[in-house]
Amino acid sequence: MxxxxxxxxxxxxxxxxxxxxxxxxxxxxxxxxxxxxxxxxxxxxxxxxxxxxxxxxxxxxxxxxxxxxxxxxxxxxxxxxxxxxxxxxxxxxxxxxxxxxxxxxxxxxxxxxxxxxxxxxxxxxxxxxxxxxxxxxxxxxxxxxxxxxxxxxxxxxxxxxxxxxxGSYYKEGMKPVKILVEEHYVRAALGGTGEAKTGGNYASSLKGQEIASKDGYSQTLWLDGKENRYVEEVGSMNVFFKINGTVITPALNGSILPGITRDSMIQLLKAKNIPVEERRISIDEVIAAYHNGTLEEAFGTGTAAVISPIGELKAKNDRIIVNNGKIGEITQMLYDTLTGIQNGSHEDPFGWTTSL
Structure with a gap:
């Protein structure tokens, strides 16, 4: 054209x-x-x-x-x-x-x-x-x-x-948020519009967000629309879990938004030689990792916050406290590195930035 x-x-x-x-x-x-x-x-x-x-x-x-x-x-x-x-x-x-x-x-x-x-x-x-x-x-x-x-x-x-x-997404520093796992409503389903950035996806998420807020939680963790079992997204962000040394994020399956910050984090992890996997992960696996002591960190990624550390998850009858409610070492490193690239204080080896 x-x-x-x-x-x-x-x-x-x-x-x-x-x-x-x-x-x-x-x-x-x-x-x-x-x-x-x-x-x-x-x-x-x-x-x-x-x-x-x-x-x-x-x-x-x-x-x-x-x-x-x-x-x-x-x-x-x-x-x-x-x-x-x-x-x-x-x-x-x-x-x-x-x-x-x-x-x-x-x-x-x-x-x-x-x-x-x-x-x-x-x-x-x-x-x-x-x-x-x-x-x-x-x-x-x-x-x-x-x-x-x-x-x-x-x-x-x-x-x-x-x-x-x-302004900064965090008014008083980057503090871990509390997340409620939604077990009734569905944000998107395979074959729908979940992988597109369209207004209807966000309208359908408002009820879950309303329920979470009333229960004292910052955002909603959405599960898949078929089995209501597999982790998809956190509110308007993609989600990551560090379990037993490996960072895991749900694989793109057609109902998950392909986040640009998500992709950037995966590339950063690989560059730092930190094991990272894109695959299906069930909420039961996350709960089991918490109980056996291998759930080490959790965070969401998106344009607005870059990284939002997750300090607590409420899933089924479990109240999961992640890393004693503190920011994890990997989470902090990713945040510092990406924001440094964005504001020019860190080198950009990936060619991500465009100067005007």
Whole structure:
């Protein structure tokens, strides 16, 4: 596909920036956004950077009724030398197209998407926070916009990128979280949309999250949709267990999101010569490892937190305390190494970072 010209309209009414020490997550948005339109027969067109604004959709737009939408999440970082870099953005746009394929959404030009993102970040560069642990969170998404209530794929779409300065995921340091194993509801099943990053997967997880929160737990650990036995994901993160010296994570099976942070952690573990396995792991195996003293660490991985240490699991009638509720040595090493690569304080031997 030939590169589409990206037009830019700068805002004449810049926002007052928030206190960069009180950002939280996803509460504030930059001055500009990127939009790309699609119409069947014409393809993707009219690439533009415009002032951040509301979007207007017909009440019959298909995204409202049939959930035809996909999204991604990645970050831009201000490095120790004050340059700007992205972490594996090509992987995000490649995964976006994989989600597009599953949701019957036309593929985007990944090169155009990355170029648009670079230009958008350049326009709003001053929004990138420089406090320790902060970054610029980036949310690309695609929505079905056709005005029609018939159940079929939309013939028109919008691809939009918005950005939000965010603070550290951990307000008081990286502390282990408590996780409730969900035994009734199912997030996704083999053959469904579990491996796509689509809104419906997250909507279906809200009930489990609500139950976990009421019981005093931070997130939900989801089991497989067929036997309700095999570990899949923790909330919005992939999950890892260190058992008897080996780090184990559920194999990608079609119902688990192929996390980019997950893949990065696997590569880091292999580079450090730490045994790592991608395979099916049942919740019963985790419980047994706890009782026989071989469950050494557990953690979740994702863009927002990088790593979230797991200090406790409630599974069936067991209350599993992991590593005495403390951060494990491997968990801390992975967190320090990956964040160091992202902020430029560590060497990047993998070629993961893209400088602007």
């Amino acid at each position: 030939a590169m589409i010209e990206i037009k830019t309209e700068l805002t004449t009414n810049k926002k007052v920036k928030p206190d960069m020490n009180q950002l939280g997550f996803g509460q504030f948005f930059t001055d500009h956004m990127f939009i790309l339109d699609y119409i069947e027969g014409k393809g993707w067109h009219d690439a533009r950077i415009v002032p951040y604004q509301s979007i207007s959709l017909d009440p019959a737009a298909k995204v409202f009724h049939y959930g035809q939408s996909v999204f991604e999440g990645l970050k831009a970082y201000l490095t120790v030398d004050k340059s700007v870099q992205l972490f594996r953005p090509e992987s995000n746009f490649k995964r976006l197209n994989a989600s597009n394929e599953r949701l019957c959404i036309p593929a985007i030009d990944e090169g155009l998407a990355l170029e648009a993102l670079k230009q958008l970040i350049t326009v709003d560069r001053e929004w990138i926070p420089d406090e320790p642990g902060t970054s610029l969170y980036i949310r690309p998404f695609i929505i079905a916009t056709e005005r029609y209530l018939g159940i079929s794929s939309s013939n028109s779409f919008q691809f939009i990128i918005i950005m939000s300065p965010v």
